[in-house]
Amino acid sequence: MKNILIGLLTISFFSCIKEPVYDVNILDVNRIDMETGYIENVNIYINQDRIALIQNTHSKEFKAKETIDAKGAFAIPGLWDNHIHFRGGASLLKDNEMFLEQLINNGITSVRDAGGDLTSIIKDWQVEISKNERVGPTIFTSGPKIDGKNPTWQGSLEVESEAELDQALDSLEKLKVNFVKLYDSKLNGNLFLSALKKSKTRGLITSGHMPFSVTLNQALDAGMNGVEHLYYILKGSSKDELEITKQFQRGTLGFWQAMPLLINSYNDTTANRLFSKMKKHEVFVIPTLHIGNTLSYLDEIDHSTDEYLNLLSARFKSTYERRIKSALNSTPETRANRKNLNAFFRKLTLKLHESGVQLMAGSDAGAYNAYVYPGPSLHKELESLVAVGLSPLEALKTSVINGPKWLGVEEDYGAIGIGKKADILLLKKNPLINIKNTTSIQAVIKNGRYVKKN
Numbered sequence: 001m002k003n004i005l006i007g008l009l010t011i012s013f014f015s016c017i018k019e020p021v022y023d024v025n026i027l028d029v030n031r032i033d034m035e036t037g038y039i040e041n042v043n044i045y046i047n048q049d050r051i052a053l054i055q056n057t058h059s060k061e062f063k064a065k066e067t068i069d070a071k072g073a074f075a076i077p078g079l080w081d082n083h084i085h086f087r088g089g090a091s092l093l094k095d096n097e098m099f100l101e102q103l104i105n106n107g108i109t110s111v112r113d114a115g116g117d118l119t120s121i122i123k124d125w126q127v128e129i130s131k132n133e134r135v136g137p138t139i140f141t142s143g144p145k146i147d148g149k150n151p152t153w154q155g156s157l158e159v160e161s162e163a164e165l166d167q168a169l170d171s172l173e174k175l176k177v178n179f180v181k182l183y184d185s186k187l188n189g190n191l192f193l194s195a196l197k198k199s200k201t202r203g204l205i206t207s208g209h210m211p212f213s214v215t216l217n218q219a220l221d222a223g224m225n226g227v228e229h230l231y232y233i234l235k236g237s238s239k240d241e242l243e244i245t246k247q248f249q250r251g252t253l254g255f256w257q258a259m260p261l262l263i264n265s266y267n268d269t270t271a272n273r274l275f276s277k278m279k280k281h282e283v284f285v286i287p288t289l290h291i292g293n294t295l296s297y298l299d300e301i302d303h304s305t306d307e308y309l310n311l312l313s314a315r316f317k318s319t320y321e322r323r324i325k326s327a328l329n330s331t332p333e334t335r336a337n338r339k340n341l342n343a344f345f346r347k348l349t350l351k352l353h354e355s356g357v358q359l360m361a362g363s364d365a366g367a368y369n370a371y372v373y374p375g376p377s378l379h380k381e382l383e384s385l386v387a388v389g390l391s392p393l394e395a396l397k398t399s400v401i402n403g404p405k406w407l408g409v410e411e412d413y414g415a416i417g418i419g420k421k422a423d424i425l426l427l428k429k430n431p432l433i434n435i436k437n438t439t440s441i442q443a444v445i446k447n448g449r450y451v452k453k454n
């Protein structure tokens with residue numbers, strides 16, 4: 001009798017516990033483990049902007065306010081474009097706003113903005129996107145670049161003394177930027193090294209271009225955390241780096257003139273020493289291969305029928321002219337050098353990867369960078385990384401794992417796991433079989449919200 005009573009009480013107790021109802025469930029999806037490539041058939045449950053539960057499909061199914069039947073689809077974390085630019089001033093604002101939607105449409109749920117002149121607007125976007133008042137990726141930004149007087153890029157902080165450098169870093173800290181971007185159009189080499197050291201003291205991470213008046217070793221010793229593009233890696237891999245640096249300091253050698261010399265003096269021993277130091281210091285490299293390919297072949301490849309051009313304003317497209325003209329007006333020798341350099345960079349990327357240096361996939365898309373379109377170009381970057389020798393899984397890691405790792409936000413991102421941000425890309429085809437399948441997008445879930453179908 002007593003046992004029956006306990007039994008009845010137990011049954012009524014459990015029937016009183018309400019079954020949870022999640023905000024979103026994604027049923028019957030092939031989740032890809034981004035570390036191992038292991039694929040498991042699961043149900044994913046989301047509450048607000050986080051993944052709340054993941055269970056295999058044999059487990060009891062829970063209800064949700066919104067159900068996504070994902071049978072046959074593959075789930076990976078939303079992609080990261082780890083080098084883009086929102087820029088071009090107020091007159092290009094509409095184009096830049098359109099990019100936010102295009103990035104999401106292309107499965108890119110986070111971006112690293114590597115410096116521009118729209119910082120205050122980006123700050124507004126960050127808030128609106130986090131509140132789901134605007135469709136767009138999570139934006140991590142450097143704010144304005146640090147450069148010297150009369151720099152190439154509008155909006156840069158012009159630094160010509162230690163005092164100005166301190167002020168610039170103060171203002172970046174006030175803006176709560178995610179990293180400090182250094183640029184080499186006019187920045188003095190000593191101030192560049194000082195900027196690296198001072199940023200480190202302040203707990204800020206740094207990346208950028210490096211003035212050729214310093215050596216890559218000096219930059220690493222000063223604490224540089226990220227190297228954008230491969231010119232600086234090439235410089236550090238030359239057995240003649242010191243001599244070339246001196247010529248640069250004397251003004252007897254220019255940046256582009258130095259490239260063939262650097263290629264000819266590339267040395268495996270020098271490079272290996274450098275790469276193991278970079279690996280040890282956890283310095284990440286952003287190879288930006290797709291823009292390299294695109295700009296190196298502007299003289300041969302006709303982009304006039306690119307569909308994306310229809311989305312861009314005439315004013316935006318006019319920002320492409322500078323690079324197009326310089327490519328078309330260049331001498332046959334310059335064109336050949338450019339292509340040669342591009343080919344060398346592809347080999348260098350594989351060497352870096354094989355040496356254990358961590359890479360980040362970034363497209364460099366934005367105004368002025370001709371035909372490198374925000375959204376599609378990250379997929380092209382992934383394709384390029386596979387073309388040079390990375391596996392599709394390794395290429396994907398450079399986007400979705402290394403991006404958050406470099407910024408120190410890997411707790412929230414980098415996997416489809418419990419507690420992670422619910423930024424998920426559903427693909428119709430397996431991207432580990434063919435990296436081009438990252439474009440077979442079925443749906444994008446951003447901040448736990450289903451934002452795009454087909």
Ligand SMILES: [Zn+2]
Pocket residue numbers: 083084085114364
């Ligand atoms: Zn850039």
